[in-house]
Amino acid sequence: MLLIRDLTKRYGDKTAVEGLTMEVKRGELCAFIGHNGAGKTTTLKCVAGILGFEEGGIYVDGISVTDQPIATKKKIAYIPDNPDIYDFMTGMQYLNFIADIFGVSAEDRKERIDKYAAALSLTEDEIATQISSYSHGMKQKLVVISAFLHAPDLILLDEPFVGLDPKASHVLKEIMRDFCSAGGAILFSTHILEVAEKLCDKVAIIKKGKLVKFGSMDEVKGDASLEEIFLEMEG
Amino acid sequence: MLKALFKKQFAELFAMFFKDRRTGRQRSKMGGIILILVLAVSFVGMGAIFYTMANGILLGISEEMSFLYYFVMGLIAIAIGLLGSIFNAYNTIYNAKDNELLLSMPIPPRHIVFVRITSVAALSMLYEGVVLVPAFLARVISKPASALVVINHLLLFLFVTLFVVALTLVLAFVVAAIARKVKRKSLVTVVTSLVFIVIYYYCYFKAQGVLATLMTMTEVPSAIKKGLFLFYYMGLAAEGDAAGMAIFAAVSAAAFFLAYVVISLLFRRFAVARSSTAVKGKVGEVRSAKPQAALFKREWKRYLSLPIYILNCSFGTLMMLLAGVLVFVKADLFTVVLDGVNQAFPNIKGGVFAAAFVYLVAATNDLTAPSVSLEGRSLWLIRSMPVSTVDIFKAKVALHLALTVLPALFMGAAFVYAFRLDALSAVLLLLSVPAFVLFSATFGLMMNILKPFLDWKNETIAVKSGLSVLVSIFGMFLFVLALALLFLPLSAWIADTWYLLIMLVLFVVGDVLFIKWLQTVGVRKFEALS
Structure with missing residues (x-):
């Protein structure tokens, strides 16, 4: 579903990501972990088509992100670490906007909004409210709903559990798992190693822009815990 | 406690001189000085225009109509003070982002309001000063001025500010009350701004004719003595009339105090309402578009x-x-x-x-x-x-x-x-x-x-x-x-x-x-x- 091959991204003289290669297949849930500034967000943004990159290639379902950005974006949903969304819209206007852009039919959007809003305990009243009055958690819930609106094939999430209450976190994990079971693929960054360990099939550890470990959870951590492996690598 | 509040409020007010609003970073000393100089030059430039205008009025009025000088200059100062302060008051008092933070602390709301009003008054004084300082200078330079004239001019600067702040508080309160009720708060701001612009230009064009008529008169019209008595006394005060000064000072101070007490009592309701009464649209509205x-x-x-x-x-x-x-x-x-x-x-x-x-x-x-x-x-x-x-x-x-x-x-x-x-x-x-x-x-x-x-x-x-x-x-x-x-x-x-x-x-x-x-x-x- 997602193939990143020899990705190198630079900001001026600084190399943020260097020669990164990894693959996430359909049905796989892959955690992306690393210290602050390791290059996780940069990689996710490159995949989402938000950032360009100097070398390498990124393919979503075999389609190049560089050559056909619109086609790949149609298959992706991206949730950033900080949900800076349009304060000037209500929650419903925002969801309608996203659905319009992705061409989701009125019936489908209604059904999906109802489903995910109910799961994440975002009430109709809250959805009808101006986003400017939302808490960080409510914005995060809204962005999560919007990500599932167009039934994407690949979801990229940057620190998705930050700001969510325990119940919403639990529900999101279930939704993520169900999504992958239904054939979707997820790549998400997190600092919560326990969640990554329990939830994911695969893990990618990045350090100073380079991928240092990548594989199935069992391959990477063996008998140790993910936390032990991570701390060992961090030195 | 008040000292800490004042420090915070004035740091916020003068932040523009020390911080770049675009980047949020500290300005260089030279940058701050240049900005202050630019503002000073602008104010002096505007002051020069009002000085010329003040001189023109002084030359045109008779001795019997001497009250007219400050009657006109004072009203201009009030209009400019109001125009400059109303949205500042609305944002500083009712829309401030730290209202809830301050209310969560052991600070009496009246103290928060007082400090915020002081900040509004300081800015308002700056606007009025553009008119009143040249008016004072023109008056003492062109005509002999007794000690009472000088003292009253200085007192008038203070009481005109109190009067403007009282009016500003009321108008800002009205804007906040309307903004609470309507779905589109932005509409209130746009309409209010346009109304003020229209009123300003209407008064500007009308005032020239009225002033020209008044300057030809030798006796004070009763419409001014009765209908605009407060400003009539303000005009008299500027010419050294102690009773006029006392009346204008008493009315302005009373208006200010009343507005302060009322706003202090209502502050919590309005300040917190900003975040708890979020604007809502239609529930379940699903519309599709290309x-x-x-x-x-x-x-x-x-x-x-x-x-x-x-x-x-x-x-x-x-x-x-x-x-x-x-x-x-x-x-x-x-x-x-x-x-x-x-x-x-x-x-x-x-x-x-x-x-x-x-x-x-x-x-x-x-x-x-x-x-x-x-x-x-x-x-x-x-x-x-x-x-x-x-x-x-x-x-x-x-x-x-x-x-x-x-x-x-x-x-x-x-x-x-x-x-x-x-x-x-x-x-x-x-x-x-x-x-x-x-x-x-x-x-x-x-x-x-x-x-x-x-x-x-x-x-x-x-x-x-x-x-x-x-x-x-x-x-x-x-x-x-x-x-x-x-x-x-x-x-x-x-x-x-x-x-x-x-x-x-x-x-x-x-x-x-x-x-x-x-x-x-x-x-x-x-x-x-x-």
């Missing part, structure tokens, strides 16, 4: 949500509609101006003259110039959507066209009627209007792609500051002026219709070039933004 329409709706919603965007970037829409009506109703006025021009340049028929008018007013709309900057930190969103960058540009330009083309055509049509233009000139003029609007829209967008500012904390900075806004507005003004002025000498050789055709072709070529740039370089530069 992606291009959705992008336009996004721009439209952003526009409607930002009063500063509406007032700064589309004021020309209102101006064109008003100007169109004026041209229709007072066609003679414009034909007289054209006749005047014809005395020096007899070949000018009116087509180019009308076109230049329309272009100039249309150029005051600069909706595309801050449109990229306004994406701000949510730029990631549109960049992650499956829409082409060209479609994003189209939506931005479409908003500009939607708000500018029709009013500009209306104004153009009014000129066609007023100048009785021939069919060919009329067609060329009306064709050149949308071509020019597209020209200015694409130019503004180009400038903003070249000079975007995305890391703002307040939309005001994106809309008002920035090189793209400055270059778009003044660039278009200068361009239109150059086109119009160039025609004056050329009119001896080139007919009006030919010049209209040349301008039309120029705009169309410009449109094509700018669009081409947007589709190529513009797309690349926009996609490289982060």
Whole structure:
């Protein structure tokens, strides 16, 4: 579903990501972990088509992100670490906007909004409210709903559990798992190693822009815990 | 406790001198000094205008009507103080982001209100000072002034400020109360601002006539003594009348105290209401639209949500509609101006003259110039959507066209009627209007792609500051002026219709070039933004 091959991204003289290669297949849930500034967000943004990159290639379902950005974006949903969304819209206007852009039919959007809003305990009243009055958690819930609106094939999430209450976190994990079971693929960054360990099939550890470990959870951590492996690598 | 509150409030008030609002970083010492100097020069410049005006009044009034001097200058100071302070009071008192934080601390609300009012008063004093300081100087320099006159002038500065703050508090309270009730808070700000602008200009034009009449009188009209007694006493006080001073001081202080007590009592309800009474739309409203329409709706919603965007970037829409009506109703006025021009340049028929008018007013709309900057930190969103960058540009330009083309055509049509233009000139003029609007829209967008500012904390900075806004507005003004002025000498050789055709072709070529740039370089530069 997602193939990143020899990705190198630079900001001026600084190399943020260097020669990164990894693959996430359909049905796989892959955690992306690393210290602050390791290059996780940069990689996710490159995949989402938000950032360009100097070398390498990124393919979503075999389609190049560089050559056909619109086609790949149609298959992706991206949730950033900080949900800076349009304060000037209500929650419903925002969801309608996203659905319009992705061409989701009125019936489908209604059904999906109802489903995910109910799961994440975002009430109709809250959805009808101006986003400017939302808490960080409510914005995060809204962005999560919007990500599932167009039934994407690949979801990229940057620190998705930050700001969510325990119940919403639990529900999101279930939704993520169900999504992958239904054939979707997820790549998400997190600092919560326990969640990554329990939830994911695969893990990618990045350090100073380079991928240092990548594989199935069992391959990477063996008998140790993910936390032990991570701390060992961090030195 | 009060000391800490004052320190915080005044640090906020004077932050502009020490911090760059665009970057949030500390200004260099030199930067701060330059800014203070620029402001000082502006205030001195405005003060000089009022000084001249004050001298004119002093020369024109008789001894019996001496109260009139401060009656006029004081009222001007009150009007300027009110205009400058009302939205500051609304934002400082009811809309401050730290209201809840302060209310959560062991601080009596009346202390919070008092400190906030002091900040409003300080700024208000600055505005009034632009009028009252020159008024004081003019008075003591041009006529002998007793000690009481000097003391009363100084006291009046204080009590006029108290009076203005009392009025400001009431008006800001009304704005806050209305804003609580209506769905679109931005509408309240826009309408209130427009009402103030209309009142200001109405009073400005009316006042000149009234003042001229009053200056010819030798006896104080009873309408002033009874109906405007407070300002009558204010005028008397400035001439050393102790009773007048006492009355004005007592009324101003009482008004201020009353407003302070009422606002203190209501503060908690209004200050907290800002976050707890969120505006709601219809529940469960699911509407679908095509992606291009959705992008336009996004721009439209952003526009409607930002009063500063509406007032700064589309004021020309209102101006064109008003100007169109004026041209229709007072066609003679414009034909007289054209006749005047014809005395020096007899070949000018009116087509180019009308076109230049329309272009100039249309150029005051600069909706595309801050449109990229306004994406701000949510730029990631549109960049992650499956829409082409060209479609994003189209939506931005479409908003500009939607708000500018029709009013500009209306104004153009009014000129066609007023100048009785021939069919060919009329067609060329009306064709050149949308071509020019597209020209200015694409130019503004180009400038903003070249000079975007995305890391703002307040939309005001994106809309008002920035090189793209400055270059778009003044660039278009200068361009239109150059086109119009160039025609004056050329009119001896080139007919009006030919010049209209040349301008039309120029705009169309410009449109094509700018669009081409947007589709190529513009797309690349926009996609490289982060």
